[in-house]
Amino acid sequence: MALKESIAIHVNGDLRHVTVGLTLAEMLHELGLDARRVAIERNLEIVPRGTFSEVLVEEGDRLEIVHFVGGG
Amino acid sequence: MTAQQDIKADNWTVAGRTFTSRLIVGTGKYKSLQENAAAVEASGAEIVTVAVRRVNISDPSQPRLTDFIDPNKVTYLPNTAGCFTAEEAIRTLRLAREAGGWNLVKLEVLGEAKTLYPDMRETLRATEVLVKEGFEPMVYCVDDPIATKQLEDAGAVAIMPLGAPIGSGLGIQNRVTIRLIVEGASVPVLVDAGVGTASDAAQAMELGCDGVLMNTAIAESKDPVLMARAMKAAVEAGRLAYLAGRMQKRRYADPSSPLAGLI
Numbered sequence: 001m002a003l004k005e006s007i008a009i010h011v012n013g014d015l016r017h018v019t020v021g022l023t024l025a026e027m028l029h030e031l032g033l034d035a036r037r038v039a040i041e042r043n044l045e046i047v048p049r050g051t052f053s054e055v056l057v058e059e060g061d062r063l064e065i066v067h068f069v070g071g072g
Numbered sequence: 073m074t075a076q077q078d079i080k081a082d083n084w085t086v087a088g089r090t091f092t093s094r095l096i097v098g099t100g101k102y103k104s105l106q107e108n109a110a111a112v113e114a115s116g117a118e119i120v121t122v123a124v125r126r127v128n129i130s131d132p133s134q135p136r137l138t139d140f141i142d143p144n145k146v147t148y149l150p151n152t153a154g155c156f157t158a159e160e161a162i163r164t165l166r167l168a169r170e171a172g173g174w175n176l177v178k179l180e181v182l183g184e185a186k187t188l189y190p191d192m193r194e195t196l197r198a199t200e201v202l203v204k205e206g207f208e209p210m211v212y213c214v215d216d217p218i219a220t221k222q223l224e225d226a227g228a229v230a231i232m233p234l235g236a237p238i239g240s241g242l243g244i245q246n247r248v249t250i251r252l253i254v255e256g257a258s259v260p261v262l263v264d265a266g267v268g269t270a271s272d273a274a275q276a277m278e279l280g281c282d283g284v285l286m287n288t289a290i291a292e293s294k295d296p297v298l299m300a301r302a303m304k305a306a307v308e309a310g311r312l313a314y315l316a317g318r319m320q321k322r323r324y325a326d327p328s329s330p331l332a333g334l335i
Binding site: 011012013014031032033037038039040041044046047048049064065066067068069070071072 | 098099100101102105108121122123124125126127129132133136137138143148150151153163166167168170171172238239286287288291
């Protein structure tokens with residue numbers, strides 16, 4: 001893996017390396033996640049779902065990807 | 073109005089949404105999503121509480137709640153369970169709103185792990201912020217009629233005092249304060265937490281509550297689907313008893329058969 005072509009980010013607290021120039025939508029696809037079922041917080045800011053295919057993942061991003069689970 | 077009409081027309085409304093069922097059920101602690109879905113079905117609940125948690129990145133193919141309980145048929149009420157500060161709760165609900173696309177949420181800000189009692193200072197602060205941001209928070213709170221009034225003034229769309237600690241199943245321990253809250257509130261009041269069995273749910277409804285929210289009492293029963301049915305019946309029975317108005321209590325016996333004409 002060429003280092004220059006990947007960037008380090010945190011997804012749900014874990015360090016990951018992803019390709020440079022990915023959009024959030026592309027990253028979700030790579031992770032096998034359905035964009036319609038999740039919400040994303042990027043560096044403590046909510047990313048509106050409608051902008052997933054425009055927002056680029058950047059070096060050092062801290063992403064939280066959440067969904068609904070059972071709870072009381 | 074006859075009793076028949078009462079039953080048919082006895083809906084309740086929260087933040088402009090009208091529901092027939094007065095039972096809200098949680099979706100935690102079930103053995104499987106199948107069992108969870110069957111219990112929700114049996115309960116007749118039109119609202120279920122859900123939690124917001126990190127997606128499991130390493131195994132995205134895990135079964136999902138939304139595959140078993142259709143959010144288009146049942147209203148998902150995202151909660152903030154596990155949040156101990158206003159900031160955590162607000163952050164969670166902003167994500168919930170983005171995931172679900174609606175403003176009706178359940179706010180709970182906890183004070184400590186041992187009792188899971190709400191931290192009312194943080195709860196009130198979170199309510200104020202959430203209302204400013206357009207949320208419609210149904211708020212888990214203490215059974216204090218002054219605190220609940222403050223929540224209402226801050227814009228809470230429903231007041232949800234505990235009947236006993238979360239998950240304890242101890243039943244309604246505070247009938248006097250629940251009744252005071254019901255009498256003073258101009259938004260729906262639902263007992264949230266403490267119900268252990270069907271008679272507890274009926275008791276909450278007999279006090280005049282608009283509804284009851286429960287999770288563990290159904291999920292941890294030996295037969296959750298059967299208990300869900302029991303809770304549905306209990307909430308309906310308690311509501312009807314409240315509407316009917318109970319008899320006055322007497323200190324001594326009063327015969328039901330006429331005394332006249334005894335042989």
